[in-house]
Amino acid sequence: MSQQPEPQVRLTAWVHGHVQGVGFRWWTRCRALELGMTGYAANRDDGRVLVVAHGSREAGEKLLQLLEGGGTPGRVDKVVADWSEPTEQFTGFVER
Template sequence: MAEELKNRMHATVRGRVQGVSFRYFVVEQAENLNLYGWVRNKWDGAVEVTAEGKRQDLETLLQALREGPPMARVTDVDFEWQDSTGEFNGFQVRSTV
């Protein structure tokens, strides 16, 4: 993987983000940006996202997380940059934790 691809973002999105197709919105955004990783609901009502790819594409995804799909109402997005692991093959919805 080229140096420019070695970026990873982990985010937690809060607000009205469950029951509004938020996870599938994230998958669509991530696939359009050629990102790899996963998204899942959390029992506390949040949505958790881990994505790897080019930094500018991750920043575009982060902006999409802040906006969400039409029925969502995002109140907070916490995120951190991490070291890329290259462990993902595609972008998937994971089980709730």
């Protein structure tokens, strides 16, 4: 009996704190790739980092826990996360 592939989700996370210029996007890219996710991490003009990641809900939950967990470069004060259906296709995970 074949197993249905797990539905893909989109995690959009706004990461607040001292997260620019400290290797945060590179660190996030590595964690996302380890979890088999695609998407990007991008610096925003207001000092936040926007993380958009597509993958299984389980992988997304793990990535969110890592972002909130305190083991990141810099300092994360708050993560505001939103879950939705993927609306675009990504190849790999990149820093923008």
